[in-house]
Amino acid sequence: MKAITLAQHEPSKIAYTEVPSRILKPGEVRVLIKAAALNHRDEWCRKGLYPNLTEGTVMGSDGAGIITEIGEGVDSNYLSREVIINPALNWGQNQKVQSSSFEILGMPRNGTLAESVIVPSDRIHQKPAHLSWEEAAALPLAGLTAYRALNYQGNLVKGENLLVTGFGGGVAQFAAQFGIALGANVYISSSSNQKIKKGLELGAKAGFNYMDHNWTNQALEETGGFDLIIDSAAGDSFNHLLNVIKPGGKIVFFGATLGNPSKLEARKIFWNQIKLIGTTMGSDQDFLEMLELVETYQIKPIIDSVYSFDSAVEAFDRMRDGEQLGKIVLKP
Ligand SMILES: NC(=O)c1ccc[n+]([C@@H]2O[C@H](COP(=O)([O-])OP(=O)(O)OC[C@H]3O[C@@H](n4cnc5c(N)ncnc54)[C@H](OP(=O)(O)O)[C@@H]3O)[C@@H](O)[C@H]2O)c1
Numbered sequence: 001m002k003a004i005t006l007a008q009h010e011p012s013k014i015a016y017t018e019v020p021s022r023i024l025k026p027g028e029v030r031v032l033i034k035a036a037a038l039n040h041r042d043e044w045c046r047k048g049l050y051p052n053l054t055e056g057t058v059m060g061s062d063g064a065g066i067i068t069e070i071g072e073g074v075d076s077n078y079l080s081r082e083v084i085i086n087p088a089l090n091w092g093q094n095q096k097v098q099s100s101s102f103e104i105l106g107m108p109r110n111g112t113l114a115e116s117v118i119v120p121s122d123r124i125h126q127k128p129a130h131l132s133w134e135e136a137a138a139l140p141l142a143g144l145t146a147y148r149a150l151n152y153q154g155n156l157v158k159g160e161n162l163l164v165t166g167f168g169g170g171v172a173q174f175a176a177q178f179g180i181a182l183g184a185n186v187y188i189s190s191s192s193n194q195k196i197k198k199g200l201e202l203g204a205k206a207g208f209n210y211m212d213h214n215w216t217n218q219a220l221e222e223t224g225g226f227d228l229i230i231d232s233a234a235g236d237s238f239n240h241l242l243n244v245i246k247p248g249g250k251i252v253f254f255g256a257t258l259g260n261p262s263k264l265e266a267r268k269i270f271w272n273q274i275k276l277i278g279t280t281m282g283s284d285q286d287f288l289e290m291l292e293l294v295e296t297y298q299i300k301p302i303i304d305s306v307y308s309f310d311s312a313v314e315a316f317d318r319m320r321d322g323e324q325l326g327k328i329v330l331k332p
Contacts, residue, residue: 003114063112302326
């Protein structure tokens with residue numbers, strides 16, 4: 001079958017190539033991929049900046065498709081089901097933190113950027129009926145991360161002021177959409193006024209351009225500060241967040257796109273009783289709750305663009321350059 005693999009020797013670091021497909025083990029299913037989606041993780045892998053990189057691995061964590069084959073012990077009702085895949089493997093039983101054998105589909109295990117993918121049958125969920133294949137593929141990893149960040153970690157309460165930074169990001173858009181559905185006053189930041197405009201159309205109360213040095217003052221004036229901030233940029237701009245979080249507020253972060261902050265204003269954190277909370281993807285319970293929220297509020301992922309597998313390099317470059325507004329989808 002054809003797939004997109006990690007190929008560090010290629011100038012683009014990825015290859016659209018023929019790969020062998022293997023026989024199913026007991027408990028596994030084969031999903032014929034109708035659509036797959038990129039996450040920033042795929043770009044980190046391409047850049048060689050992710051642990052456990054294995055040359056030749058099929059990339060991609062997000063996918064939706066149809067079950068075409070089942071392994072021994074899997075209920076035959078699974079055959080022909082339209083499904084999405086939970087890419088978080090082996091979370092374990094502890095809702096607080098993943099187990100040491102936690103793994104994400106698409107590195108080092110073969111992922112979704114292929115004509116088909118093999119996964120354990122317990123990673124399979126019915127595709128939400130209101131979503132197209134492209135929208136369904138866009139949901140799993142980013143939706144799960146956003147849901148856990150807001151709910152389990154952020155404990156968002158209706159009527160609170162929520163700031164989601166970098167609205168152009170895949171996870172950020174879900175965080176904003178989920179926050180709006182849950183009745184929070186949602187504010188966004190972005191480097192792009194066009195992306196802010198899209199956020200306002202979706203129901204955000206206001207947006208701030210973080211390229212403007214005065215954005216924190218403007219945000220404080222307009223909102224009085226935030227109860228919860230969801231961030232994945234980190235870097236030195238993390239200190240700006242300490243200026244706009246309310247005393248007693250929480251900053252939940254799941255990434256460090258800008259790297260580590262070179263300094264952190266410790267006094268501001270302890271004096272104002274600010275909670276800094278790390279989060280990563282989510283448990284099986286978080287995934288089920290996220291799906292329920294998406295179905296209850298008929299939430300639809302924002303799709304930036306759809307590429308065919310043979311244009312994967314273009315799709316990856318778009319993510320690398322941060323040009324996207326929404327999820328970048330790839331189809332076989
Ligand atoms: N721990 C986890 O489970 C987990 C899960 C998913 C993602 N992540 C990590 O989280 C990060 C985002 O992932 P993603 O897939 O959502 O990425 P993405 O779709 O590529 O989005 C990246 C976004 O970051 C924003 N950004 C850049 N500089 C910023 C700044 N100074 N302040 C605020 N925002 C800034 C940009 O937003 P604008 O275009 O609006 O300016 C950009 O669109 C990545 O580092 C990724 O590896 C971690």
